[in-house]
Amino acid sequence: MQGPLYFGLAFTMLILENLWRAQWPIHGLAPQFTLLLVAFMGLTEHGLAGLFYAFGLGIAMDALAGTVPGFTAVAYIITYxxxxxxxxLFWVKSIPFQILTAAVMTSLAVTSRLAILWFYRLERGLGPEILRDIPWQILLNLVAVLILFPILIRLDEATDPGREGELFSSVRW
Amino acid sequence: MRDSIFRYKLLVVAVVLVILGLHFASSALDKGDETGWLGRTVISVYTPVHNVVTWPFIKVAALANRYVYLIDQSNEVEILREQNRSLMVQMHQYSELEAENKRLRDLLKFRPNRKVEPLYAKVIARSLSPEVRTILIDKGRSDGIERNMVVLTNAGLIGHVSTVTSNAAKVLLISDANSAVDAVVQRSRASGILKGRSRRTCKLEFINRSDDVEVGDIVVSSGIGGLFPGGYVLGRVVKVESTPTDMFQNVEVLPTVAFDKLEEVALVPGMEEASDAAFDGKAG
Incomplete structure (x- = not known):
């Protein structure tokens, strides 16, 4: 996919995630669309540009969420x-892998956040509160992954057809 | 070879960005400015686009809500008529109290607080993490919003404006771990500090063991502390624990405002601004 398309997608995910959280929160949570996009970029692009997108999206999420600037950005870079x-190791089109991706990246993002909170000793006793949300967040991200990833894969193939063999041929699982 | 150099470069850039992210976090925490110039820039750029893009969605959601509301309305009308009758009686009683209050104020030569016209704003984003309780509203400096303005709904006090950009503002909720409001128990006038915990409930600290606090008591702002005006409902006591060894009681308060369902809020100047304006002769 081309850079400008990713920029548009990034802004769309940012709005979608914030709109969902403001209008239709489920247990106070919403699917982490921006995190999904970062994961997809990591799986398909592998490039330096993706790193900067991950960082920029993280900073934007921090600003809009009210978290300390840099927290989400660091978590997104680790995820990327x-x-x-x-x-x-895995094939991006594999549904079991997509399920695994949703679970792992959600846990990874939460663990990174917990590690940073612990590092900065911001607020004691928040660990259990954050951990309690993980199953719900994984479930929401799982549904979002199963809907969003096929769309992103098709978009990727449609905008850059020559890349399909290059990206998806080394199937290991 | 080229691939391994690229991978090495990628890792170096990733590490640099992680360090940069942690640097942003450290400097923001050191300065006590948890939004930072970068965050303010993001909010300024994002808010106008968000408002335009989400406008149709919000209108559709409002229409759907309106339809559901109309269905429920017929049952509510009867209940409201009954409430109206009882409120009319109460209103007459309050008129008497107001007249008495005025007489007493005149007696004490007490200058009444200026009338403040509230500003209204829509909630456009919520805190995305459990450890931070903030909301983003669609009004900013250009609409007259200032830092430390008090944010309310008809259900009670929500928090105060912590960051302002030209077209949006961030509100630190009373349930945030960094928030503290001087409060009193309405029934017994036991006073304490309502401290947010970034959880569902807040903690009412410094309530002496001898103070009279019961589950169900309403907690209101005391007006002490320089920011929040007194008399605004903060929440309801849901848990009271006292042990013989502790000097203070462990009191948990559930805020009356459902923070996850906030859509519109009202803003009034904090006590500092209000008193400054009165001092400068700007008060009405």
Whole structure:
């Protein structure tokens, strides 16, 4: 996919996530569309540009969510790098892998956040509160992954047809 | 070879960005400005686009809500008529009290608070993490919003404006761990500090063991502390614990406002601004 298309997608995900959380929160949560996009970029792009997108999206989420600037950005960069590594082993079109992706990246993002909170000693006793939300967040992200990833894969194939073989041929699982 | 150099470069850039992210976090925490210039820029750029894009969705949602509301309305009309009758009686009683209050104020030569016309704003985003309780509203400096303005709904006090940009503002909710409001128990006048915990309930701290507090008591702002005006409902006591060894009681308060369902809020100047304006002769 081309950079401007990713920029448009990033802004769309940002609005969708914020709109969902403001209008239709489920247990106070919403699918993490921006995190899904970062994961998809990690799985398919592997490039430096994706890193900057992950960082920028994280900073934007921090600003809009009221979290300390940098917290989400760091979590997204860790997710992006992890997804590059995962793409060497798994096939992005595999549904079991997409389910695994939703679970792992949600847990990874939450763990990174917990690690940062612990590092900065911001508020004691928040760990159980954050951990309690993980199953719901995984479930929401799982549904979002199963809907969003096929759309993103089709978009990727449609906008850059030559890349399909290059990206998806090294099937390991 | 080229691939391994690229991978090495990617990791170096990733590490640099992680360090940069942690640097932003550290400097924001050091300065006590949890939004930072970068965050304010993002909010300024994002808010106008968000307002335009989400307008049709919000209108459709409002229409759907309106339809559901109309269905429920017929039952509510009867209930409201009954309430109206009882409120009319109460209103006459309050008129008497107001007249008495005025007489007493005159007696004490007490200057009444200026009438403040509230500003209204829509909630456009909520805190995305459980450890931070904030909302983003669609009005900013250009609409007359200032830092430390008090944010309310008809259900009670919500919090105060912590960050303002030209077209949006961030509100720190009373349930946030960084929030503290001087409060009193309405029934017994036991006073304490309502401290947010970034959880569903807040904690009413410094309530002496001898103070009279019961589950169900209403907690209101005391007006002490320089920011929040007194008399605004904060929440209801849901838990009271006292042990013989502790100096203070453990009191938990459930805010009356459902923060996850907020759509519109009202803003009034904080006590500092109000008193400054009165001092400068700007008060009405």
């Amino acid at each position: 790098v992890f997804m590059i590594a995962a793409s060497k």
